[in-house]
Amino acid sequence: MLIEKIKIIRRKALRLLELRPIHRVIRQLKQNDYLIMDHVLEVYGYTGEFHTLDYVKYVNQLDIWEIDPTCEIHLKNNLPRANVKITDSYAELRKTDERFDTVVLDNPRGIFGDEKCEHFEIIEDCFRVLTDRSVLIANIIPDILVSKYVTPKETVFMHILKRKSFYRHEDGISISEQHFSTFYTDMACKNGFIVRNIFFVKRNYLFTYIILCLEKN
Numbered sequence: 001m002l003i004e005k006i007k008i009i010r011r012k013a014l015r016l017l018e019l020r021p022i023h024r025v026i027r028q029l030k031q032n033d034y035l036i037m038d039h040v041l042e043v044y045g046y047t048g049e050f051h052t053l054d055y056v057k058y059v060n061q062l063d064i065w066e067i068d069p070t071c072e073i074h075l076k077n078n079l080p081r082a083n084v085k086i087t088d089s090y091a092e093l094r095k096t097d098e099r100f101d102t103v104v105l106d107n108p109r110g111i112f113g114d115e116k117c118e119h120f121e122i123i124e125d126c127f128r129v130l131t132d133r134s135v136l137i138a139n140i141i142p143d144i145l146v147s148k149y150v151t152p153k154e155t156v157f158m159h160i161l162k163r164k165s166f167y168r169h170e171d172g173i174s175i176s177e178q179h180f181s182t183f184y185t186d187m188a189c190k191n192g193f194i195v196r197n198i199f200f201v202k203r204n205y206l207f208t209y210i211i212l213c214l215e216k217n
């Protein structure tokens, strides 16, 4: 309980000082002349406290989707100007007519829901809703064996298999930035976009942000 409180205070202080990992993403996007946040979609909302609150001041219009109805009140309190929707983002993304210049996939780690894995079943659908010049940000896991979470063996095994198949990687465990770069650049290309710039920002011991600066082909 005390540790949790300390973590929250630390997060708030770093937010004020703009020293959280997402602030490094923002700074690098600015440098690349790619900070385009007129209409942003956060696909996995939770309460907004993990990182949305850190970058919301740069956003004109924020749409935030979350499947868990207990998060709604927190999202509305934390992000009063955002359009909050309690929905299954996977289905919502396929039917929305909205277009976004930045889409953020702060996906859960590992396997969740009905055996979904990281952002594997949703990322390709994001390209349909992106504007001609746009940014796609996602959580990636360079090495799943460093995880400190207690996870059943069978789940870890399934996670590895899904990573092997999705990333077309020989072991699915430890994946290099070079492999991620080639993989997501090919994916963008197949979905009608050129990758103008791609970069990585380490978020914590497990997660890294991958950032794709895109232009419609």
Ligand SMILES: C[S@@+](CC[C@H](N)C(=O)[O-])C[C@H]1O[C@@H](n2cnc3c(N)ncnc32)[C@H](O)[C@@H]1O
Binding pocket: 042, 043, 044, 045, 046, 047, 048, 049, 050, 051, 052, 053, 065, 066, 067, 068, 071, 087, 088, 089, 090, 106, 107, 108, 112, 113
């Ligand atoms: C890592 S948290 C997101 C943190 C959030 N971006 C923030 O800044 O606080 C992942 C969230 O994804 C949600 N989620 C999982 N499956 C989903 C789905 N199918 N549709 C929408 N949200 C989903 C979970 O309920 C969880 O709250």
